[in-house]
Amino acid sequence: MRYLPPVLSLVLPLVLAACSGPDVEDDPLPTDTNLEPVGGPALKFRGRVPKNLLFLSIDTFRKDHLTAYGGDDLTPFIDRIASEGMTLDDHMQCSNWTFASTTCTLAGRYNIERGHIPRLNGNDANRPPVPPGTKFLASWLHDAGFYSVIVSGNDWLSSNWGNTQGYDEALKPNGSAPQVWSTGQKAIRQAIDGGADRWFLHLHFMEPHASYDPPMSNVTGEDLLEPWPEDLTDRDTHYKWRDEWPNLADEDRDLLAAHLRNLYDGEIRTIDERLADIWDDLDREGYLDDTLVVLWNDHGEQFWEHNHQTHAFAMHGEENDAFAIFWARNIIPGHYTAPTSSIDLVPTVLDTFGIERPPEVTGFVVGTAPADRPRFGESLARLGGINMIEHDGLKMQFYWTGAVTVFDRKVDPLETTNVFDPADPEQLKLWAQLKPMAMQMSALIVGGSPTPNYPSTLP
Numbered sequence: 220m221r222y223l224p225p226v227l228s229l230v231l232p233l234v235l236a237a238c239s240g241p242d243v244e245d246d247p248l249p250t251d252t253n254l255e256p257v258g259g260p261a262l263k264f265r266g267r268v269p270k271n272l273l274f275l276s277i278d279t280f281r282k283d284h285l286t287a288y289g290g291d292d293l294t295p296f297i298d299r300i301a302s303e304g305m306t307l308d309d310h311m312q313c314s315n316w317t318f319a320s321t322t323c324t325l326a327g328r329y330n331i332e333r334g335h336i337p338r339l340n341g342n343d344a345n346r347p348p349v350p351p352g353t354k355f356l357a358s359w360l361h362d363a364g365f366y367s368v369i370v371s372g373n374d375w376l377s378s379n380w381g382n383t384q385g386y387d388e389a390l391k392p393n394g395s396a397p398q399v400w401s402t403g404q405k406a407i408r409q410a411i412d413g414g415a416d417r418w419f420l421h422l423h424f425m426e427p428h429a430s431y432d433p434p435m436s437n438v439t440g441e442d443l444l445e446p447w448p449e450d451l452t453d454r455d456t457h458y459k460w461r462d463e464w465p466n467l468a469d470e471d472r473d474l475l476a477a478h479l480r481n482l483y484d485g486e487i488r489t490i491d492e493r494l495a496d497i498w499d500d501l502d503r504e505g506y507l508d509d510t511l512v513v514l515w516n517d518h519g520e521q522f523w524e525h526n527h528q529t530h531a532f533a534m535h536g537e538e539n540d541a542f543a544i545f546w547a548r549n550i551i552p553g554h555y556t557a558p559t560s561s562i563d564l565v566p567t568v569l570d571t572f573g574i575e576r577p578p579e580v581t582g583f584v585v586g587t588a589p590a591d592r593p594r595f596g597e598s599l600a601r602l603g604g605i606n607m608i609e610h611d612g613l614k615m616q617f618y619w620t621g622a623v624t625v626f627d628r629k630v631d632p633l634e635t636t637n638v639f640d641p642a643d644p645e646q647l648k649l650w651a652q653l654k655p656m657a658m659q660m661s662a663l664i665v666g667g668s669p670t671p672n673y674p675s676t677l678p
Contacts, residue, residue: 247508248549256551259570260586262305265549268571269511272360273501274421277490278317278373279428279530280516282310282540284487293487296495297544300514304546307559307585311609312518312541315598316531318375320517320539320561321423322382325355327565327580329595331656336663337380339531339600345666349381354577356565357419358385363574366415370403372396372425376517386421396424396493400500407506420506426493427486427520429529430454431479437492438485440477447478461528476522483520507548511571513564514544524633531600534607534616535626535634539596558609559585560594593652597660603669606660608653615639615649617657621672625649641676650677 249266256263284290286298287306313323314330319337323330330336333353338346357367368388371377372395383389387410392402399422407420426433432452435441449456460475467475501507521527521537530538541561562582569576570584583592596607604619612629625646626634640646657671664670 248547250549254549259567259584261555262545262567262571262585263551264547265551267549268573269509269547269549270417271506271510272365272419272568272572273506273510273512274419274423275494275512275514276321276421276423277427277514277516278423278425279518279520280487280490280542281519281537282516282542283519283537284484285542288542290487291484293484294491296491296498297514300498300512300546301544303552304512304544304550305552306545306554307543307563308554308556309558310541310543310561311558311594311596312516312539312561313596315518315534315538315596316375316600317373317517318380318382319598319600321376322349322380324515324517324561324564325357325382326353327356327562327577327582329562329581329597329656331595331597331660331663332581333579334663336597336599336660338665345664345668347665348379349384351381351384353381353384354579355382355385356568357383357387357421359565359569359574359577360419360572361385361387363417363572365417365419366407366410367419367421368403368406368410369421369423370399370406371421371423372399373423373428376423396426396490396497399424400497404500404504422497423517424490424493426490427483429520430457431482431486433482433485433489435485437488438481440481444477444481445474447475451475451478451482458529464523464528472523476528479528480522483522510547511550511568512544512546513568514542514546515561515564516541527601531598532602534596534598534605536628536632539607555585557586557588558592558594559583559588563588593649595653595656597656599660599664604657604660604664604671606653606657608649608656610649613645613649615646615653617650617653617671619657619669619671621674623650623674623677641674647678 254266258264282288285294312320314320367386369383369386370390377391378389388406390402392398403422451457518530519538520530524537525535563585566576566580566582567585593608593610598605606617608615614626616624623639624637625639661671
């Protein structure tokens with residue numbers, strides 16, 4: 220062995236220890252395919268369930284941009300993780316913008332049931348944060364011995380709005396996915412070094428939220444388009460032209476949409492690449508050895524399919540179709556194709572870890588929801604109040620202006636033809652469940668406005 224000076228012989232082991240990954244698990248998950256499966260009705264693992272939890276949530280990610288759901292090969296990394304994990308293929312978000320969707324997801328119940336409605340437009344007086352003392356997934360995991368950290372690039376998911384209650388640390392760096400990860404990596408590493416036995420790390424990424432400004436190396440097809448007169452990667456410029464859309468000639472509308480779609484696709488490629496790099500770090504440092512990973516989106520993005528662009532407008536598929544991917548080294552991969560809601564993530568995670576579902580949680584453990592269960596959504600955002608119900612492919616939206624739309628997604632998955640019929644018995648059954656939700660939501664509006672205008676054609 221080469222001789223080391225006395226000082227180096229003392230210091231070098233400390234340096235090497237500091238440079239190596241943390242000792243996050245001494246007993247890695249078993250992967251022998253002959254082991255007896257354990258777990259819940261849908262999530263099953265070989266030998267035993269994982270010990271820790273990692274949430275990777277992506278802001279403004281359209282489900283149909285994943286290859287499995289119609290995407291154009293933009294996401295090779297996420298595609299691989301999906302192929303190795305259990306995917307929820309008929310998954311729906313409970314709202315169409317971040318504050319509302321992440322809050323109901325992490326609470327495991329609809330915001331109306333929780334007694335508080337996130338509001339996009341308004342002032343501090345009429346859009347209060349989540350009330351103090353509200354329980355979330357992190358609260359119940361904390362009680363079970365998890366140390367939890369959330370790092371969010373979006374202020375709507377932060378302590379400023381009360382929907383990070385229960386986390387031991389809620390951090391908000393200014394930056395993109397690498398900054399989110401480096402902040403979370405430091406925090407969870409300190410927690411492990413400080414003696415945390417089990418941990419929950421939640422990383423929320425802003426790519427591909429508007430304005431779309433990916434590295435131009437990830438943008439294709441721009442050279443085939445006529446230039447746009449202003450820089451659409453600038454947020455104010457993007458929103459200005461988005462709002463100018465109704466006044467544009469058809470050819471200008473097509474050109475604007477093409478540029479924005481190209482930029483958005485570039486953002487999708489970018490977050491996929493950055494997640495792949497983060498995953499390599501997680502793997503190299505041992506964070507994946509005994510961990511359940513859940514990859515999910517908070518909402519999608521509209522490109523004028525229903526007369527608007529960005530999100531927080533309506534609850535059509537492009538805005539509130541969702542995906543959820545469960546991954547662990549020893550998970551039994553597959554596809555769960557029955558309908559699920561984002562409020563099902565919390566009870567499914569709790570069930571996986573053997574934690575009793577709290578009585579206020581109304582979501583179902585994946586695989587246990589009754590066949591006749593409807594899925595709901597709500598939004599108080601750019602178009603005012605909206606309530607949505609979906610059952611067996613039939614989706615009804617009630618706009619508080621008084622408009623009602625119904626789409627049969629079994630034959631019209633893109634929701635292009637409104638088949639609303641106030642005399643149809645199946646639609647009346649939906650309305651009988653949706654109207655009470657609108658009434659409850661209206662009673663929760665701070666300041667008493669807006670209020671629903673119920674259509675005279677319906678009971």
